Amino acid sequence: MRREWESVIGLEVHLQLKTGTKVWCGCSADYDNDDPNTHTCPICLGHPGALPKLNKKVVEYAIKAALALNCNINNVSGFDRKNYFYPDTPKNYQITQFEKPYCEKGHLDVKLNSGREFRVGITRIQIEEDAGKSIHTEHESLINFNRASMPLLEIISDPDLRSSEEAYEYLNLLKSTIKYTGISDVSMELGSLRCDANISVREKGAEKFGTRVEVKNLNSFKAVARAIDYEIGRQIETIENGGSIDQETRLWDDEVQITRVMRSKEEAMDYRYFSEPDLPRLVIKNEEIERVKAIMPESKVEKMGRFVNDYELPEYDAHILCEEIELADYFEAVAKITNNPKLTSNWIMTEVLRNLKENGKTIEEFSISPEDLGKIINLIISNVISSKIAKELFEIKLTDDRDPEVIVKEKGMVQVADVNAIEDMVKEVLENNSKMVEDYHNSDEGRRPRVLKGLIGQVMKLSKGKANPQMVTDLITKKLS
Ligand SMILES: [Zn+2]
Structure with missing residues (x-):
């Protein structure tokens, strides 16, 4: 045995x-x-x-x-x-x-x-x-x-x-x-x-x-x-x-x-x-x-609690962000700039952590500063660029240390939020996709959103990802009804 x-x-x-x-x-x-x-x-x-x-x-x-x-x-x-x-x-x-x-x-x-x-x-x-x-x-x-x-x-x-x-x-x-x-x-x-x-x-x-x-x-x-x-x-x-x-x-x-x-x-x-x-x-x-107890820096558990209470983040986010104090510091520095903790957390937990993992780096070695990530997120919040374009900008920023706003201008990444321009694109897509339009009108409530999504996708493609997605959605819905 x-x-x-x-x-x-x-x-x-x-x-x-x-x-x-x-x-x-x-x-x-x-x-x-x-x-x-x-x-x-x-x-x-x-x-x-x-x-x-x-x-x-x-x-x-x-x-x-x-x-x-x-x-x-x-x-x-x-x-x-x-x-x-x-x-x-x-x-x-x-x-x-x-x-x-x-x-x-x-x-x-x-x-x-x-x-x-x-x-x-x-x-x-x-x-x-x-x-x-x-x-x-x-x-x-x-x-x-x-x-x-x-x-x-x-x-x-x-x-x-x-x-x-x-x-x-x-x-x-x-x-x-x-x-x-x-x-x-x-x-x-x-x-x-x-x-x-x-x-x-x-x-x-x-x-x-x-x-x-x-x-x-x-x-x-x-x-x-x-x-x-x-x-x-x-x-x-x-x-x-x-x-x-x-x-x-x-x-x-x-x-x-x-x-x-x-x-x-x-x-x-x-x-x-x-x-x-x-x-x-x-x-x-x-x-x-007792004196030292009073001056002890915030512990991981205390920080997680504060992230949930003050930033109103889900416990899951707080847990990941507080795993390393440097990551928590990075999050706080970005959130201070964006005033949008949840969007900031989403960006760090997906794009930033994915990039660190792929390259075997720590947050201290990460090439995008909190200031620049804050700027990228603020460009989304203020509707200057779409989330999709923001991801492209993020990729560029990994090796380009210029100001995100300068890159957006230089590469013509600014989001199209002009009603007339978007209306023209919507018109073009609806004309060129009459079958989908027909399909939309013949579909029941369950299927319609899927057809609508397809049409929105066509407009976004036509605009090279730069059209404001909300405006596209609103305009197509209006045109179809
Ligand atoms: Zn000595």
Whole structure:
């Protein structure tokens, strides 16, 4: 009989906080375009005698994360030293929270595409510091300490995930939830979000967890999902072939799509943790938690509610528009210009999202600015162009950054709303389609609208899509009766 297996997955996510300055010193965190080792000082370089001082903003951002992820905040916690030697760690230890983190026992409720919902527990979140960066070239190894002592939050989930799909959706929800708080860019590409996965398998129904393997070097959410699937397959195969799983750390090789051993349990580091003597206990008073609660940015759920109430959008629209905060911002910027939220929502949910999907782009990379989309929609509202022409204009605008009104004038896209001109076209169509006209008069009420639609279509075709559809409809109906 085939044995049935269940996988058990927990994720450790590191977030870099957008606090402007580092966690223990005043060095600027905005170093991306600057020369190596220009954002450093004796504190973040770990010079003897230099004392760390906790950045207040880091605590505020950490509280925001705790609130967004439904965690219990500890009024008193502390910092510990995690000792290890690595060239990019100037102090030869990392300051982290080991004994007692600032918050624990949170959760996120994740919904899968199938509609199934499940809860992922957050074991704990700890405040810690980032390391510098080693750069290895063919001839030399270089170290850049600009990133040393950048503030990080490590978010550790309970082992509640059972598949790569669940892990993928959890990460997406975690990312969008944090993005709404504004504390981090949460971008894997920029390195402000990093993820390690703990993976084990056990026989279905078993109580005890299997031996877990930690997988590092995961560069995208897709890589996380693939590495999980690979590990589950590898572990099951190993056990079914009579082998056993070693507790070890493995690296994901994205090129070959496999994991490789990085270090085994025997080689596991002994970090000799002890309480950080240079920092006082971290005290977070309830008043401070209340203060941060009051300044928390709108959450996704709150925004969806506002879109339904203030813009009178259907819940379906609000749900899609608020999926990513950038898309919600884009919608609000366009709606402000058009004063027509529903028409704006329709355009974003169809044309804009279709285009993004086709090109694998995000709304931040979209070529049409909110101002220009607002202008296109306003041209429809003010009857200058028809919806059909507006779609053509939209296509042109994707690669043409001139003002939509300039393009409309240049390409002669202006809608024909001149009664005499439309009347002439209606006349021509009715004369040339006598059979359809006859059909219209001989049809019953059920069939008539269809014949009418055909005739309207002929006029629109004759006008190259530029006739005002409402005027065409009114004039044809009048002529036929
Ligand atoms: Zn510094």
